[in-house]
Amino acid sequence: MSIGEIWDLIILAPLINVVIVSSYYLFGSFGLTIIVLTFIIRALMYPLTLKQLQVSKTMQTIQVQVAELRQKYAKDKQKLAQEQMKLYKQSGMNPLGCVLPMLVQMPIWIALYQSIMRVLATEPEAFLHLSQHLYPSWLLVFSQVPLQSQFLWLNLAEPDRSLLLPIVVGGSMWVQQKMTTIPSADPKQQSQNRMMLWMMPLMFAFLTLSFPSGLALYWVASNIIGIVMQYFVTGWGGLVIPGITTGKTTSGKKIKGQAVRQMASPVAKAKVAELVSPPEEGVGDGNGVQRQDRGGSYPARLGAIRRKPGGGGRHRRRRR
Amino acid sequence: MITKLKRILYSRKLLLSAFLLACFVVAGCAPAGITVPRGWSGGVVADGTLFIGAMDGKIVALNTTDGKRLWEVPLEDSVVAIYGSPTVAGDLVYLGGYHSGKMYAFAQDKIRWVYPRDRAFVDSTGKIAQIIGGAIIAQGKVFFGVDNGVVYALDAMTGDYVWEFPTGGKIWSTPAIFGDTLFVGSFDKKLYALDTATGNERWTFETQGAIVATPLVHDNTVYIGSFDRKLYAVDVTTGQEKWRFLEAKNWFWAKPLAKDNTIYASNLDGKGYALDARSGDKLVEFDLGSPVSASPVLVGNRVIVATENGAVYAIDVENKESNKLRGPLQTKDIKVYAPLTTDGVVVYMHTSDGKLYAFDAVDGSELNWSPISLKQAAVPPPPSQQSSGQGMNWGSIIALFASGIVLVLVFQRLFKRRGS
Numbered sequence: 001m002s003i004g005e006i007w008d009l010i011i012l013a014p015l016i017n018v019v020i021v022s023s024y025y026l027f028g029s030f031g032l033t034i035i036v037l038t039f040i041i042r043a044l045m046y047p048l049t050l051k052q053l054q055v056s057k058t059m060q061t062i063q064v065q066v067a068e069l070r071q072k073y074a075k076d077k078q079k080l081a082q083e084q085m086k087l088y089k090q091s092g093m094n095p096l097g098c099v100l101p102m103l104v105q106m107p108i109w110i111a112l113y114q115s116i117m118r119v120l121a122t123e124p125e126a127f128l129h130l131s132q133h134l135y136p137s138w139l140l141v142f143s144q145v146p147l148q149s150q151f152l153w154l155n156l157a158e159p160d161r162s163l164l165l166p167i168v169v170g171g172s173m174w175v176q177q178k179m180t181t182i183p184s185a186d187p188k189q190q191s192q193n194r195m196m197l198w199m200m201p202l203m204f205a206f207l208t209l210s211f212p213s214g215l216a217l218y219w220v221a222s223n224i225i226g227i228v229m230q231y232f233v234t235g236w237g238g239l240v241i242p243g244i245t246t247g248k249t250t251s252g253k254k255i256k257g258q259a260v261r262q263m264a265s266p267v268a269k270a271k272v273a274e275l276v277s278p279p280e281e282g283v284g285d286g287n288g289v290q291r292q293d294r295g296g297s298y299p300a301r302l303g304a305i306r307r308k309p310g311g312g313g314r315h316r317r318r319r320r
Numbered sequence: 321m322i323t324k325l326k327r328i329l330y331s332r333k334l335l336l337s338a339f340l341l342a343c344f345v346v347a348g349c350a351p352a353g354i355t356v357p358r359g360w361s362g363g364v365v366a367d368g369t370l371f372i373g374a375m376d377g378k379i380v381a382l383n384t385t386d387g388k389r390l391w392e393v394p395l396e397d398s399v400v401a402i403y404g405s406p407t408v409a410g411d412l413v414y415l416g417g418y419h420s421g422k423m424y425a426f427a428q429d430k431i432r433w434v435y436p437r438d439r440a441f442v443d444s445t446g447k448i449a450q451i452i453g454g455a456i457i458a459q460g461k462v463f464f465g466v467d468n469g470v471v472y473a474l475d476a477m478t479g480d481y482v483w484e485f486p487t488g489g490k491i492w493s494t495p496a497i498f499g500d501t502l503f504v505g506s507f508d509k510k511l512y513a514l515d516t517a518t519g520n521e522r523w524t525f526e527t528q529g530a531i532v533a534t535p536l537v538h539d540n541t542v543y544i545g546s547f548d549r550k551l552y553a554v555d556v557t558t559g560q561e562k563w564r565f566l567e568a569k570n571w572f573w574a575k576p577l578a579k580d581n582t583i584y585a586s587n588l589d590g591k592g593y594a595l596d597a598r599s600g601d602k603l604v605e606f607d608l609g610s611p612v613s614a615s616p617v618l619v620g621n622r623v624i625v626a627t628e629n630g631a632v633y634a635i636d637v638e639n640k641e642s643n644k645l646r647g648p649l650q651t652k653d654i655k656v657y658a659p660l661t662t663d664g665v666v667v668y669m670h671t672s673d674g675k676l677y678a679f680d681a682v683d684g685s686e687l688n689w690s691p692i693s694l695k696q697a698a699v700p701p702p703p704s705q706q707s708s709g710q711g712m713n714w715g716s717i718i719a720l721f722a723s724g725i726v727l728v729l730v731f732q733r734l735f736k737r738r739g740s
Contacts, residue, residue, distance in 0.1 A: 131570050143548040145547065
């Protein structure tokens with residue numbers, strides 16, 4: 001059995017059949033099916049996503065300790081690397097957790113793309129091949145294809161030339177990326193952060209111009225779900241929208257405790273302001289106010305630089 | 321031991337290698353099964369000449385005696401896939417273009433007319449609407465369906481517009497004619513009966529699946545196969561159902577064939593069915609071993625059926641027995657989708673690699689000039705050899721690697737932070 005046949009058997013055929021049946025129960029709308037499918041996939045990937053978010057959050061919370069180590073071992077790179085490694089291990093971090101959800105989604109993108117090309121009868125050969133992917137015992141799937149390609153203003157088999165979908169894809173990805181960006185005092189790191197912040201959204205927006213909009217719809221739905229999940233785990237993170245995200249946090253007590261311990265160090269105190277309000281990021285209000293709330297709450301004595309009056313109060317009151 | 325294992329797992333090189341390997345595997349899987357529209361034109365034989373659409377976008381005229389090319393004309397400057405089989409009427413040959421979305425009429429090696437005149441058929445969004453089915457000529461008109469769901473009637477000599485009839489779905493089916501009624505199936509699951517003079521609807525018959533197969537008209541009955549896995553017999557005048565055959569396990573794609581009150585219908589479930597034309601009762605079932613999408617032909621008392629893997633069977637209409645004329649093609653990825661063609665003695669089979677096989681209908685032996693390659697220009701290779709699929713698939717692969725690179729950067733960044 002070739003790799004292509006294995007792929008068809010375990011990924012493509014199940015996806016195609018599930019998509020067709022789901023579409024039947026979702027008023028024959030393929031667009032709605034893609035959105036529901038995204039929910040299901042993201043729900044199945046929840047443990048992985050949670051791990052990713054936790055890694056991201058831990059990264060944020062140990063920034064101060066990292067800065068402390070950098071200052072302490074500024075002249076001994078080897079020792080610094082060892083100490084940092086120790087710190088990451090102590091924090092229970094596995095950087096692989098960050099990329100795993102994306103890796104897992106890549107085969108889904110491909111399978112979804114292949115499914116779209118088949119179930120919407122975009123080309124004769126692919127549509128003819130579809131007949132060999134349908135489950136003979138599922139009578140419904142044979143008569144339901146081709147599926148409806150129209151959804152809102154989109155033809156799901158074609159790229160969206162109106163530019164609206166690429167903007168939504170890029171925008172939603174930017175927001176998600178911004179929420180996960182970890183502040184850094186290192187200028188090199190900051191420039192890398194900035195590049196990452198724009199590269200992915202721009203790339204996906206560009207891809208939306210050439211991929212069927214059904215796939216782009218999956219990206220949009222997936223990004224929005226990701227943003228919501230991220231908000232409930234780490235808060236708005238690096239995203240600052242005046243009047244909306246200011247001071248908002250969803251951090252728990254444990255993180256707060258960690259932060260307190262971190263802030264107890266005088267070196268860390270000195271480094272905090274630098275870490276949380278990098279002017280190059282251009283996301284703060286100039287004094288680093290919002291950044292303080294990204295990974296968790298900080299001690300009350302740092303309140304003056306941490307948040308605006310009332311910021312994050314809602315969560316704090318809830319905890320009380 | 322555990323610490324050692326963890327160290328290995330945390331090894332940057334190992335993780336990066338695993339990631340890149342995963343990217344390659346995923347990229348390798350991406351093109352599997354995604355195809356490029358290449359065409360599956362059948363042929364038509366008239367006066368010792370076979371007219372057929374080649375996969376390099378040309379209509380080719382071949383001498384059936386020696387297989388020599390008499391003439392060829394490209395439909396457009398760029399390669400246009402051709403799915404419909406040519407139709408001959410008088411000195412004109414009619415053929416529809418897939419990518420071009422146009423109907424062409426050729427007189428020898430010259431284009432007589434093209435319709436639409438200026439641009440192409442378009443759908444509601446302005447995108448080119450392809451022509452996949454063939455055309456049929458009657459009463460001085462050429463009738464055909466377009467992917468935008470519209471049936472068109474044009475003047476056969478001049479290509480002037482006569483009438484059009486919109487259906488609710490794409491049309492990939494070739495129309496059939498009985499008297500002054502045109503029958504055509506649509507993706508909207510309906511079989512339409514239209515007045516050939518005016519295009520007015522006479523009746524519609526609704527199935528539960530899309531219709532791609534060409535209808536067969538025989539003995540005042542229209543036989544039509546559907547995606548709902550059923551074959552229907554419908555009265556030509558009233559549109560009332562006479563019977564339906566329910567035992568097939570997949571789509572009916574190929575046109576059925578009638579001989580002596582028996583309907584021969586092949587299915588994508590890899591079986592052929594011989595049915596009583598009056599009652600729909602199954603007389604015999606033939607296990608063909610591979611799906612059948614190519615319409616069969618009748619040569620004398622034999623129904624010749626080609627399966628997708630290239631095996632050819634001859635079914636004797638007298639005793640309803642089948643025997644294998646030819647084995648499957650040597651290469652697994654080469655398929656037979658195009659309808660078979662015959663001149664009454666020889667059967668012509670156009671395969672997905674662009675070759676034309678000519679063999680005797682009695683013993684399956686190939687003519688001395690067979691096979692020949694119909695395509696001369698380079699056309700996309702078979703799916704398994706493609707590094708990408710339909711045009712933009714190159715984009716998908718590049719995108720895949722680009723996103724892979726981005727992920728590697730993220731990954732590296734994380735590790736840099738650990739190691740810096």
